[in-house]
Each structure stands twice: as C-alpha cells, then as structure tokens.
Amino acid sequence: MKQALSILLAALLAVLPFMGLAEEIETVVTIVPAPEQTKAERPPCFPDPSANFIPLPETENLAEGKPVQAGAHTDVYVSRNVNDGKTDTYWESKGWPAEMVIDLQGTYAVSTAAVCLNPSSIWEPRIQEIAVQVSLDGETYTEVAAPEKYQFDAATGNRIRIDFDQVQAAYVKLIFTMSSASRTGGAQAAEICVYE
Amino acid sequence: MKKHMLLMMLLLAVCLAACLPAALAEPEKTLLTIYEGPKTMVSSKTAQVSANGYDLFVYDVMVNHEHIWNANTQPADTPMTYFDFEGKVRLEIRMPGLPKPVESAVVQPYACGIVPEVNDGVVSFVITEPGQYTVVFNGSVNKALHIFANPLETDVPDKDDPNVFWIGPGEWVMDAIALEDNQTLYISGGAVLHSIISVANANNVRICGRGLIDGSDYPAWNQPGSYARVPIDLNHSKNVTVEGICVVNSNCWNVNSYSSKNVRIDNVKVISGRQNGDGFTLQSCTDNVITNCFARTWDDSLVIKNYSGSTKGITFKNVQVWTDLAQSMEIGYETDKGLTLDPEIQDVTFEDITVLYNFHKPVLSIHNSDDAFVHNITYRNIVVENAFMQGDNGFNKELIEMTLANSSWSTVRDEFGSIDDVLIDGLTVINTADGKVPRSRMAGHDEEHRITNVTLKNVSILGEPVATLKDLKLSTDEYCDGIVIE
Numbered sequence: 001m002k003q004a005l006s007i008l009l010a011a012l013l014a015v016l017p018f019m020g021l022a023e024e025i026e027t028v029v030t031i032v033p034a035p036e037q038t039k040a041e042r043p044p045c046f047p048d049p050s051a052n053f054i055p056l057p058e059t060e061n062l063a064e065g066k067p068v069q070a071g072a073h074t075d076v077y078v079s080r081n082v083n084d085g086k087t088d089t090y091w092e093s094k095g096w097p098a099e100m101v102i103d104l105q106g107t108y109a110v111s112t113a114a115v116c117l118n119p120s121s122i123w124e125p126r127i128q129e130i131a132v133q134v135s136l137d138g139e140t141y142t143e144v145a146a147p148e149k150y151q152f153d154a155a156t157g158n159r160i161r162i163d164f165d166q167v168q169a170a171y172v173k174l175i176f177t178m179s180s181a182s183r184t185g186g187a188q189a190a191e192i193c194v195y196e
Numbered sequence: 197m198k199k200h201m202l203l204m205m206l207l208l209a210v211c212l213a214a215c216l217p218a219a220l221a222e223p224e225k226t227l228l229t230i231y232e233g234p235k236t237m238v239s240s241k242t243a244q245v246s247a248n249g250y251d252l253f254v255y256d257v258m259v260n261h262e263h264i265w266n267a268n269t270q271p272a273d274t275p276m277t278y279f280d281f282e283g284k285v286r287l288e289i290r291m292p293g294l295p296k297p298v299e300s301a302v303v304q305p306y307a308c309g310i311v312p313e314v315n316d317g318v319v320s321f322v323i324t325e326p327g328q329y330t331v332v333f334n335g336s337v338n339k340a341l342h343i344f345a346n347p348l349e350t351d352v353p354d355k356d357d358p359n360v361f362w363i364g365p366g367e368w369v370m371d372a373i374a375l376e377d378n379q380t381l382y383i384s385g386g387a388v389l390h391s392i393i394s395v396a397n398a399n400n401v402r403i404c405g406r407g408l409i410d411g412s413d414y415p416a417w418n419q420p421g422s423y424a425r426v427p428i429d430l431n432h433s434k435n436v437t438v439e440g441i442c443v444v445n446s447n448c449w450n451v452n453s454y455s456s457k458n459v460r461i462d463n464v465k466v467i468s469g470r471q472n473g474d475g476f477t478l479q480s481c482t483d484n485v486i487t488n489c490f491a492r493t494w495d496d497s498l499v500i501k502n503y504s505g506s507t508k509g510i511t512f513k514n515v516q517v518w519t520d521l522a523q524s525m526e527i528g529y530e531t532d533k534g535l536t537l538d539p540e541i542q543d544v545t546f547e548d549i550t551v552l553y554n555f556h557k558p559v560l561s562i563h564n565s566d567d568a569f570v571h572n573i574t575y576r577n578i579v580v581e582n583a584f585m586q587g588d589n590g591f592n593k594e595l596i597e598m599t600l601a602n603s604s605w606s607t608v609r610d611e612f613g614s615i616d617d618v619l620i621d622g623l624t625v626i627n628t629a630d631g632k633v634p635r636s637r638m639a640g641h642d643e644e645h646r647i648t649n650v651t652l653k654n655v656s657i658l659g660e661p662v663a664t665l666k667d668l669k670l671s672t673d674e675y676c677d678g679i680v681i682e
Contacts, residue, residue: 045361
C-alpha cells in the first residue's frame with residue numbers, strides 16, 4: 001500500500017508541469033495566405049494610368065546623355081538629372097528665368113521637344129511656361145516655339161510635348177519662365193527629350 | 197508509519213485539488229492571426245520564430261550600429277516579425293544567424309517582467325499582452341529581434357467601399373500613392389509595399405492595416421541621383437489617422453507630419469538605418485497624438501520642429517524608442533525655419549516613453565536654435581533602460597540638454613528665443629555605459645533669452661533617487677532661472 005502510494009505520488013509530481021505550468025495553449029489560428037507571385041507587382045487597386053499618358057515619339061531621344069548647360073540649381077537637383085534617362089531624378093533651377101541648353105553633339109532635323117516630370121501622382125498638377133530655341137553653333141538661337149503655358153498632370157503622365165516645324169539644330173535651348181507649383185522656386189524637369 | 201502514510205495521502209489530495217480544476221477546466225482559447233510573407237521573399241536566415249507552434253515570417257530590416265554621423269554609412273540588418281493575438285502566446289526563437297549559439301537572452305522593455313527560458317539555444321517565453329517586444333541575445337544588441345505583437349484588428353475598412361484602396365498580402369511596388377479627401381488606404385498584414393504615401397492638402401484620410409511600407413528599393417536620399425522618398429508624408433492636412441502598419445528601410449525620414457492638424461498615429465512601428473532616418477517627425481503641427489508606437493532610428497526618434505508656423509498640442513504616449521543616432525526626444529534644432537512672426541512650440545507632452553537604448557546624443561533635449569518661444573513642455577514617466585550616449589567627440593552626450601544657441605541648422609542667426617515652463621515628472625535611468633550618472637546641461641543665451649521654470653520630480657538614476665541638481669550633474673549658466681528638483 002505504501003509503495004503504491006509512493007509510486008502514485010511520484011507520477012503525479014512528474015506530470016504536474018504538464019498540467020498547467022507549461023500547458024499547450026489552445027489556439028484558434030488564422031493564417032493569412034500570400035498570393036502566388038514571382039515578382040513585386042502593381043497593386044490591383046491602383047490601375048496603371050499609362051494608357052492615358054501623352055504619347056511621345058518612338059524615335060531616338062537625341063537629348064539623352066548629351067552635355068547640358070544651365071544656371072544655378074536648387075539643393076541637390078543638378079542639371080545632369082535632366083537627361084539621365086530617369087524620371088525619378090530631376091533638375092530644379094534656382095529662380096527665374098531658367099535656361100537649359102542641350103548639346104546634341106551633331107546636327108539633326110528636330111521637330112519635337114518634350115518635358116517630363118516624375119509621373120508620380122504625388123507631384124501636384126502644375127503649369128510651367130516654356131519656350132524652345134535652336135542653334136547650329138551654340139551662339140545664335142532661333143525661337144521655334146514661343147513661350148506657352150503647359151499643363152503637367154499625373155493623369156496624363158506629368159509630361160508635355162512641344163511640336164514645331166522641323167528645323168536643323170545642334171543645340172536646343174528650353175527657357176522656363178514660370179511654374180504654378182506651390183513648393184518650388186524654379187523650373188523643374190525630370191527629363192527633357194528632343195526628337196527628329 | 198500510519199502517520200507518515202496519512203501525511204502522504206493528504207499531500208496527494210492537496211495536489212489533486214490544486215491541479216485537477218485547472219486541468220479539467222475549459223482553457224481559454226487564444227486567437228492568433230499570422231501572415232505569410234510574400235512568395236517573392238524568403239524568411240530571415242538569422243532568426244526563426246514561432247507563436248504557439250506556428251512559424252512566423254521574419255523580415256530582415258535595416259538598422260545601423262554606427263553611432264556617429266556618416267553621410268555614406270552602410271546599414272546592417274536585424275530580424276523583425278509580427279502577428280496579432282488575443283489571449284496567450286508562447287514564442288519560441290532560434291537564432292541560426294548568430295555567430296554562436298544563444299546562451300542568454302533578455303526581453304525588453306524590462307518593465308514587462310519577462311524572463312525568457314533558454315534551452316539548447318532556443319529562447320522561449322509567454323506574452324499575454326499585445327505590445328512591442330525586443331529580444332537581445334548573448335548580451336549583444338547585434339541581431340536583436342523585434343517582435344510586434346499587435347492586438348487583433350478591428351474596424352477593418354470595407355474592401356468594396358469606393359473610397360478604400362485595399363492592398364492585400366504580397367509584394368507590391370508603385371512609385372507613390374497620393375491620398376485625397378475621405379480616402380482610406382488599407383495595407384494588409386503580409387503585404388510589403390514598396391512605395392511612398394502622400395497626404396497633401398487633404399481631410400479625413402486613414403492609413404491602416406498590418407503590412408509593411410518598405411523603402412529598400414531606393415538608395416539613401418543623399419546619394420547621387422537619389423532623393424528623399426518619405427514613406428508617410430502628411431502635408432497641410434487635417435483629420436488623418438495612421439494605424440497599425442510598419443515602416444522599414446526608408447531611404448530618409450519616416451513618418452512626417454508637416455503643418456497638419458488633428459493627426460492620430462497609433463501602433464505604428466518604425467525601424468530605420470539610413471541617413472536622416474528620423475522616426476516620427478512633426479513640423480509646425482497642431483493637435484497631433486502619437487500612441488502605442490515604436491521607433492528604432494538612425495536619427496532623432498521623436499522630433500518636433502517649426503518649419504512653417506508654430507507648433508501646439510503634441511502628445512507622444514506609450515512609445516518605445518531605440519535611438520542608434522542623435523536624440524531620443526528632440527525639440528529642435530529648427531524652431532523657426534519658416535521665419536514666421538512670434539514662432540512658438542507649446543503644449544507638448546512626452547508620457548510613458550521607454551527608451552530601450554540611446555547610443556548617441558541626449559535623451560531629452562530642447563535645442564531652440566532659432567527664435568521660438570518654447571513653453572509648457574511635459575515629460576512624464578520616462579524610463580531610459582540603457583543610456584549609452586557616446587556623443588560626438590566628447591560633446592552632446594548629456595541625459596538632458598536644453599540650449600538657446602545657433603547651430604548649423606539655424607535659419608535665424610541674430611535673434612534668439614526662450615524656454616519656459618518645463619516639467620520632468622518621472623525620469624528613471626536603469627543603466628549607463630560607465631555605471632555613472634550622465635551629465636545634463638542647460639544654457640540660455642543672454643539676459644533676455646533665458647531658460648526658466650524647469651521642474652524635475654521623481655528622478656531616479658541607477659537605482660538611486662536624485663534629490664539635488666548636483667546629484668543630477670546638471671550644469672546651468674547665468675541665463676537659467678527657476679531650475680528646481682523635488
């Protein structure tokens with residue numbers, strides 16, 4: 001009797017830890033599954049707006065990567081950002097008017113210039129006034145597009161297109177004279193493009 | 197002999213009486229929600245974590261152990277995981293990514309009173325309250341594990357509401373998201389969103405969920421060709437709520453409220469390791485309340501400035517802070533960047549703030565570096581678990597620092613402000629790097645620009661109550677009045 005009681009007591013002491021101190025926690029679990037993906041995608045709740053973007057010529061952008069010349073810039077937004085092929089970098093002038101000259105490094109029959117901002121919708125809609133001049137020698141310029149106010153809107157790609165009569169040009173100068181944006185003191189362009 | 201047997205039977209009966217009810221009773225069920233990680237990502241190889249036996253997805257996120265400014269710094273990484281629950285959760289942690297097996301572990305905040313078990317390199321402990329828990333292994337902050345144990349989600353927005361943008365689990369990329377009046381952005385648990393969210397000139401906007409906003413796609417903002425991509429940017433907006441999400445790997449500062457009113461930020465977790473990675477940064481705001489949040493940052497963790505107008509009515513409550521660089525709770529340096537007339541910063545409260553670590557500059561600081569009138573500032577129940585301020589070249593390593601002086605961040609160069617009516621009620625420092633009381637400093641500027649009426653109460657450092665300014669090692673100059681400790 002005594003022996004049986006001792007065994008019972010020992011067994012009870014052995015299982016004690018499992019009776020409350022380290023019990024399995026009864027759990028109702030919800031596992032939120034991840035979708036099948038092979039790469040990061042655009043969230044479906046934000047449809048791609050690019051179908052409504054202002055179309056640009058499909059020919060070579062003659063400005064990309066060419067030497068540029070401009071006046072003072074704001075903060076870190078240097079002039080070389082204006083034709084680096086990326087719309088997530090940009091040039092911002094320091095004050096007005098702001099001129100940007102692109103050396104095409106050759107003479108081309110050009111007929112279109114385009115100014116692109118970052119296409120992101122966090123760039124508020126704005127108007128910039130822009131004129132276009134061209135030159136064969138970098139000294140004497142001829143106006144091919146008079147100053148005009150252009151609407152930039154993320155809904156249309158935050159870009160504008162300036163078409164003019166085809167003209168021979170080795171240098172293209174864009175002259176910015178105003179912006180309606182609330183948080184800038186100068187001209188802004190993520191990319192300036194030139195096309196034949 | 198009979199007496200002995202009777203005693204044993206009595207003992208047996210007592211044990212059964214004590215244990216059987218617990219064993220037989222219907223146990224309370226724990227409700228646990230866990231989120232699979234995106235299929236495009238793999239769980240951390242540094243840490244493996246389970247909750248009640250269910251494996252959690254662990255993210256490696258950027259942090260920075262370089263406790264001095266470096267414009268070209270390279271961040272390290274540390275594991276982080278999250279889930280939602282109500283009830284009781286037993287966490288089990290394995291750390292295969294550590295250079296040696298786990299022999300010891302500490303759970304912070306210390307006030308949660310959790311003493312983890314460590315068996316064969318496995319760390320385990322039970323939590324019964326939602327909160328933010330940090331586990332430090334083998335006495336080193338390297339690869340400290342951050343666990344965000346959220347409460348169960350409530351008030352989840354309606355997916356079919358046309359004003360709701362619903363981002364589900366998975367990895368998503370989008371250049372930026374601009375929210376307008378009356379819109380809600382829901383970022384589900386399990387989502388990793390590579391984007392930034394802008395709320396500009398908008399009213400009644402809500403950002404919520406459990407997911408991550410991840411800036412790892414972008415180079416640090418100060419690198420050539422890059423720019424600041426602020427994950428949460430509130431600008432001239434009203435009635436904005438941000439809840440439940442995590443912000444990681446930002447390429448600049450993190451949660452930014454600028455000239456915005458009636459902002460509520462709750463249970464938002466920020467971890468940053470890159471340049472200028474301030475946590476919660478408020479500029480010229482009115483009635484902003486930040487509660488139940490977490491900020492581990494490589495720049496000021498909680499910061500108030502004046503950029504365009506004055507600041508009034510800011511509350512940080514129940515926030516955990518880990519400051520790898522700069523200050524933990526900073527007012528300044530910019531107090532009048534907008535060059536406004538009579539700028540003020542007033543009615544600011546830091547309450548129930550736990551500083552897990554501060555490795556660099558002062559914990560409590562008011563650097564009135566322009567010409568603002570800074571007044572009615574309250575610090576209540578501040579616990580500094582590890583005050584390891586190394587400063588910069590021997591400077592800026594104070595526990596408390598209040599100054600009226602120009603700095604490299606000043607906009608106003610020839611005018612100065614003042615600081616008045618500051619209450620520090622409850623300041624506890626548990627550990628310091630050298631086991632000594634850290635110094636504190638207050639310095640006014642001149643007869644007309646002074647620091648006045650600063651009251652300290654219930655200050656305890658290294659387990660000892662601090663009853664005098666001398667014991668606090670607080671230095672003041674002749675332009676300070678009414679600095680008292682009770």
